[in-house]
Amino acid sequence: MEEPVVESVRYHAPCKDCGAxxxxxxxxxxxxxxxxxxxxxxxxxxGQTTADCGQELPTWLRERLLADHGSGTLQVTDPSVERVTAMRVLRAALGVGLTEAKTVVGRVLAGAYMGTLPEMEYLARKLCGAGVDAVAARP
Ligand SMILES: [Zn+2]
Structure with missing residues (x-):
């Protein structure tokens, strides 16, 4: 079983019902x-309680997490990486097109691809699963 990578953030907002x-x-x-x-x-x-969940991280929550925890980077540790393999993995994992995947790989290889740590860890594990040595790290 792989270790979960979790980030959390506590914040305040006005209640929709009573304004408290x-x-x-x-x-x-x-x-x-x-x-x-x-x-x-x-x-x-x-005393109203609400709960919401999903898979696609909402932008506002992503921004709060990044503000609180900072971003993580995805680093490919093997310099002789097969770009084609990395591109195929990232394309599938991110659900992006060929052109965008090419841009992403370029940024990953330059050490400039960032996101939340769980997102980077997710991609690093996908890459490792395809034989590309990659790690998620704090810059
Ligand atoms: Zn209330």
């Missing part, structure tokens, strides 16, 4: 081989 302060807790992680996120909140005024 919502205590919110957002979690994003690589769990059981796939990326997922969830958010829970409890209102300090009316």
């Amino acid at each position: 302060r919502l205590e919110c807790w957002g979690v994003h992680g690589l769990i059981g081989g796939s990326l997922r996120w969830d958010v829970e909140s409890v209102c300090s005024g009316c």
Whole structure:
């Protein structure tokens, strides 16, 4: 079983129902081989609780996580990497087209590809699974 990589963030927002302060807790992680996120909140005024979750990380939550934890980078440690293999893996993992995958590989090889640590870990594991030595790291 692979180690989960999880990041979480605590924040506040106004309650939609009563305007009091919502205590919110957002979690994003690589769990059981796939990326997922969830958010829970409890209102300090009316006691309303909400929960939401999914796989595609919402932009606002991603930005909060990046602001709190900083970004991770994806590093390919083998300089003689097969670009074609890396491109195929990243294309499938990210669901992007050929042109974009080519750009991503260029940025990965330059050490300039960044995202949340769980996202980078997800891609690193996919690359390792295809025989490309890659690691997710904090810059
Ligand atoms: Zn409320």
